Amino acid sequence: MxxxxxxxxxxxxxxxxxxxxxxxxxxxxxxxxxxxxxxxxxxxxxxxxxxxxxxxxxxxxxxxxxxxxxxxxxxxxxxxxxxxxxxxxxxxxxxxxxxxxxxxxxxxxxxxxxxxxxxxxxxxxxxxxxxxxxxxxxxxxxxxxxxxxxxxRDALTGLLNRKSFDETFVRAALQLGNDVPAPQFKADERRRPLRNTRYWLGVVDIDNFKRINDEFGHLMGDEVLLLLGQIMRHSFRHEEHLYRFGGEEFLVLLSGDRPADARQALERLRTTVASHDFPRVGSLTVSIGYTELQPGDTPSAAFERADQAVYKAKRDGRNCCVDFDKLALDHPLAESANTGMVEFF
Missing domain, CATH: 3.30.450.40 (GAF domain)
Known part of the structure; x- marks a missing residue:
């Protein structure tokens, strides 16, 4: 007993x-x-x-x-x-x-x-x-x-919620730099576990979401959020972690071998959303920013970097995907005296 x-x-x-x-x-x-x-x-x-x-x-x-x-x-x-x-x-x-x-x-x-x-x-x-x-x-x-x-879970979309983000982030960050043994599978199996897995955090923000609420009402706005959550579940592999972070903002915690893997997955989401016909609303787009996790990273630090990339995507006309790490190489950095955050613009 x-x-x-x-x-x-x-x-x-x-x-x-x-x-x-x-x-x-x-x-x-x-x-x-x-x-x-x-x-x-x-x-x-x-x-x-x-x-x-x-x-x-x-x-x-x-x-x-x-x-x-x-x-x-x-x-x-x-x-x-x-x-x-x-x-x-x-x-x-x-x-x-x-x-x-x-x-x-x-x-x-x-x-x-x-x-x-x-x-x-x-x-x-x-x-x-x-x-x-x-x-x-x-x-x-x-x-x-x-x-x-x-x-x-988020009650509306069924995606993970903000409370569950930190713990999953820490588990992923702890794996960085470790050579993870990979079980052997048959040659024809669709997916294989990754060695030396790298992780990226993506922030997905619906463009002009306030206009949707203003023109069609908050119930239709909720319907858009629900449908976007479904599109995200269909766009990523089952082991990726998807979150509704609040309002019209969503997060994706991706694993892969190369930066190109992360960009391809996020671009697939962006184009899928842009081509989807949302009931009554019609077409809409998302702006996406992402960054690679680093050893010793914290959830807030990684989110701030990805969010900066979203801001750049919005300035570039929306409906695009921006890599913070490439942005950091291409632009000089300046620190805000008021917030201590890194700024590019």
Whole structure:
């Protein structure tokens, strides 16, 4: 009983979805000792969603592979490639996989939606006690995910909120300069973990957003913010961190090998927004500034640099993407006597 209480306390202490999922799988492994346990989440665009699978225990004694929230968790596969899992996700019902008598899929949900599929494979069919344990774990997961989303997510867009930014930023900054071991994946897998990962912080600001509120009303302004959040989720890889920072300002924490990777990703967002037809509003644009994270960087320092680049993008006519670090090379620096901030203009 004391070990169970320890596990439940551990579950309640997690502050992001990845570590919560990992703790749930550890708890199930401890309580019922399955041959295999995994959690499958959907990632990617609404048009082409894919499964992202986090495995705790593998068949035939293969080792557990952990993952970090700020890194690629591994390859993804199309939803159609796991039809039983897709049925569980869409129906919200427990699914028994017919090829194995003790192979079950359980929906994991919040109060609003089904967010993942729990896969458990045992040598024998679950006993009544094991079934009760799995039911209780799922209910506890539902409660904790609801609290977690309420605490770290923006209520309107569903993106991460400002409170969760600092912690994720620090985790990313601590990885700078470290040679991170990369697990080996097959040659045909879509994405590979990065070595010596570099990070960029991008600030995305909607151009002329006040005009939208003034002409169409604040409800339509909220609709624009919601749609931009959806476009951002579809434009970036699942491991990138997306935030609504306040008002019409959004943040992106990107990982990559080269500055060109960051610029390409942010330019893709900019052009996607510019070509999107927003209901009633029509077309709109965003101005983007970004900067590379440096060892010892702080969230406020990186944000100030990216925000300076946004200011330059606005001055250049909006609907453009500006790299602060290139700006720093091309322009002389001057320090403001009043604020101590670096200024270029």
């Amino acid at each position: 004391s070990r169970l209480l320890d596990h439940l306390a551990d579950l309640a202490g997690h502050r992001d979805r990845d570590t919560l999922d990992e703790a749930v799988m550890r708890l199930i492994d401890e309580l019922i000792c399955p041959q295999y346990v995994a959690i499958h989440r959907t990632v990617g665009s609404l048009e082409a969603p894919r499964w992202l699978t986090h495995v705790y225990k593998r068949h035939r004694g293969e080792p557990y592979r952990s993952y970090e929230a700020t890194r690629d968790a591994g390859p993804t596969v199309p939803l159609e490639s796991l039809p039983y899992h897709l049925t569980c996700l869409q129906s919200g019902e427990i699914v028994r996989v017919t090829q194995a008598p003790a192979h079950w899929l359980y929906p994991l949900q919040t109060d609003n939606e089904i967010v993942a599929v729990l896969e458990v494979w045992q040598l024998n069919a679950p006993s009544p006690e094991e079934a009760r344990i799995l039911s209780a774990v799922r209910r506890y997961y539902r409660h904790l995910r609801g609290l977690l989303d309420e605490n770290e």
